[in-house]
Amino acid sequence: MQKADCLTCTNDSCLIKKNANATAAMPFVEQKHTIFCKKGQQFIIEGAPVHGLYFVYKGKVKVSKTGLHGREQIVRFGHDGEIIGHRGFGTGKFSPISAVALEDTVLCNFTNDVLNDMMHHVPDVTYDMMMFYAEELNKSETKVKKFAQMTVREKVIDAFLYIRRKFGQPGDFFDIQLSRKDIAGFAGTTEEQVIRVISSLKKENLLRAQGKKLGIVDLDLLKKEISEHNFFLDS
DNA sequence: GCATTAATTGGTC
DNA sequence: GACCAATTAATGC
Numbered sequence: 001m002q003k004a005d006c007l008t009c010t011n012d013s014c015l016i017k018k019n020a021n022a023t024a025a026m027p028f029v030e031q032k033h034t035i036f037c038k039k040g041q042q043f044i045i046e047g048a049p050v051h052g053l054y055f056v057y058k059g060k061v062k063v064s065k066t067g068l069h070g071r072e073q074i075v076r077f078g079h080d081g082e083i084i085g086h087r088g089f090g091t092g093k094f095s096p097i098s099a100v101a102l103e104d105t106v107l108c109n110f111t112n113d114v115l116n117d118m119m120h121h122v123p124d125v126t127y128d129m130m131m132f133y134a135e136e137l138n139k140s141e142t143k144v145k146k147f148a149q150m151t152v153r154e155k156v157i158d159a160f161l162y163i164r165r166k167f168g169q170p171g172d173f174f175d176i177q178l179s180r181k182d183i184a185g186f187a188g189t190t191e192e193q194v195i196r197v198i199s200s201l202k203k204e205n206l207l208r209a210q211g212k213k214l215g216i217v218d219l220d221l222l223k224k225e226i227s228e229h230n231f232f233l234d235s
Numbered sequence: 236g237c238a239t240t241a242a243t244t245g246g247t248c
Numbered sequence: 249g250a251c252c253a254a255t256t257a258a259t260g261c
Contacts, residue, residue: 152249180242190250195243212258242257248250 003034004057004108011081014055015128016108025125028118033109037061037101044099050088052111056080059105060167060176063097064185074186077102077166077176083132089115102176152189154226156197159187160207161223164216173215 006020006029016032019025034057037043043054046066056078063084064074075097078084088095089112110118119126146158163183167176184194198214201207206218216222 191241192243192251193249199243236261238259238261240257240259242255244255245253247252 004032004106006032006108009057011055011057014081015083015125015132016055016110017081018128019122019124022122022124025118025122028110028114028122031110031114033111035107035109037105037107039101039103039105042098042100043107044085044088044095044097046096046098047094050085050092050095050112052109053086053089053115054084054099055108055110056082056084057106057108059107060102061099061105062102062182062186063099065097072185073188074182077163077186079166079176086133086136102178102182147188150226152187152193153197153200155187155189156183156194157201157222158226159183160214160216161226162186164219168216171215172217172219173210173213177212 006017009017009020011017016025016029020029035043035054037059043061044051044063058080061078061084062074063076063078064072067073084099084107085095085097087097119129146155150158160183163174163176163178164172167174169175180194180198181191184191187194198207202209206216206222208215208217
């Protein structure tokens with residue numbers, strides 16, 4: 001594959017793909033770049049100048065911020081059809097986050113100029129972008145609460161529920177391979193704590209492993225455990 | 236097979 | 249509940 005083509009793309013949730021058929025959008029879509037990332041490759045560097053906005057065409061990525069003492073806080077994971085780097089778009093000159101491919105990943109990149117032009121000329125894209133930002137804001141507000149009030153066990157369970165929502169499979173095993181460290185980085189705790197929670201969840205028959213893959217056994221019980229604390233489940 | 240990295244466990248503050 | 253050290257498992261070359 002030389003270039004990711006929006007017209008044959010199957011990521012229906014992608015807001016570019018959704019509008020790519022409109023004649024007004026075409027000249028802009030033409031100008032996107034396709035980037036091929038190997039596993040482990042970093043394509044957005046925290047603090048470096050913004051190179052526009054990325055969409056995952058195929059693959060998996062993690063988005064993180066470096067906290068105090070070099071501690072990595074993973075902000076979100078992304079897969080096919082999702083936007084990456086949106087916080088740096090618009091006002092920001094330098095990227096507030098870094099992004100790394102978790103497996104071989106194909107990305108679509110729009111420069112700020114192209115996207116700005118497109119938003120001025122294609123209202124449907126602008127509208128979809130706005131809705132996306134609104135939803136993002138909602139999610140991060142939920143997250144604040146989570147980090148402030150949840151116990152470690154609850155945070156890890158919450159992380160697993162998030163991973164399942166995003167990478168869950170019919171067979172209930174996650175379709176992604178994350179290190180314990182990455183899980184910890186997302187849950188906001190340490191690798192050791194994640195390991196300990198995982199082994200107790202296994203003992204309690206709430207979680208199971210097949211090789212390196214993890215899966216949820218009793219979704220309702222896990223949900224119940226954190227819903228009792230009145231947290232939203234959709235962050 | 237050896238060497239590096241990841242996962243696990245136990246202990247300390 | 250984080251940090252550190254020691255051990256074991258897994259993986260790359």
